[in-house]
Amino acid sequence: MASRPPLRPRRSTSLKGGLVLVLLGLLAWLLSQGRDGFDKGLFQGACVALMIFGAYLLGSATFRRGTEEELGSDGWLPSRDER
Numbered sequence: 566m567a568s569r570p571p572l573r574p575r576r577s578t579s580l581k582g583g584l585v586l587v588l589l590g591l592l593a594w595l596l597s598q599g600r601d602g603f604d605k606g607l608f609q610g611a612c613v614a615l616m617i618f619g620a621y622l623l624g625s626a627t628f629r630r631g632t633e634e635e636l637g638s639d640g641w642l643p644s645r646d647e648r
Contacts, residue, residue: 579626586619
């Protein structure tokens with residue numbers, strides 16, 4: 566049986582997913598306005614959770630190092646320099 570490669574998130578997927586989660590967090594915050602009690606706390610908690618996870622995805626997509634497949638032949642590494 567052939568081993569499957571580990572799943573790795575793509576940079577574009579993380580950017581789109583992070584943006585969607587942040588926007589859903591904003592929507593949850595807007596829905597919490599004008600409510601009281603359990604509903605307000607539920608929407609505020611969802612807002613915090615969605616925005617934190619969205620910020621994580623945006624940060625990981627922005628500051629993540631590219632893999633060899635993403636770099637292709639254009640990526641230059643000093644350790645691969647044959648001088």
